[in-house]
């Protein structure tokens with residue numbers, strides 16, 4: 001755990017994201033990965049979660065994934081143990097990924113601040129201009145709303161020549177969907193796997209945001225349990241417990257539960 005990302009900050013992230021939908025959690029984690037100042041805009045020292053989210057809203061999905069990987073490396077290291085079921089022989093596999101494997105080759109992610117990359121595709125007599133998905137798109141669309149995927153893809157369509165008065169057709173949206181990965185390398189965190197039992201090869205998608213959130217949640221719950229045990233044993237406050245170094249805390253935990 002590095003100094004700029006304290007245990008208290010991780011607890012704040014978990015508390016803020018608790019009960020929120022996955023896209024908001026992704027942006028919370030990405031904002032933390034960007035190393036944003038811990039002091040809120042009003043100088044109270046309380047980070048403003050809303051402004052944190054807006055700060056990374058203009059980043060593309062690949063850039064957000066890059067920030068999630070930065071956060072993962074700083075907090076929990078580079079190795080990501082995963083489990084996967086072989087779709088051919090149904091054997092359960094233990095897979096060990098690294099954060100480097102999930103980054104696009106050659107670090108081709110666009111720097112922050114610029115407009116997302118755009119592309120053109122010809123569909124049904126229209127030349128359609130589209131752009132990469134951003135964090136703002138994720139925040140704007142409720143993932144559980146009917147037609148959420150269509151709404152999300154529709155936000156990527158910038159225009160068509162000649163114009164389509166009824167908006168983008170399903171064929172246009174699917175053509176755009178197929179091209180978003182190439183437009184924003186690193187947007188899809190997919191990994192190539194080969195089953196050691198039957199040699200079947202396939203590509204598995206990893207929900208990086210969900211993976212990291214589960215780790216932050218487990219970490220926060222473990223930390224809060226330590227606070228609970230030490231507060232009860234010694235009458236310490238939460239700040240007292242978090243103020244003790246992990247090594248000292250471990251000693252006191254062992255003494256209190258001996």
Ligand SMILES: [Zn+2]
Pocket residue numbers: 086087088089090091195196197198199200
């Ligand atoms: Zn297999």
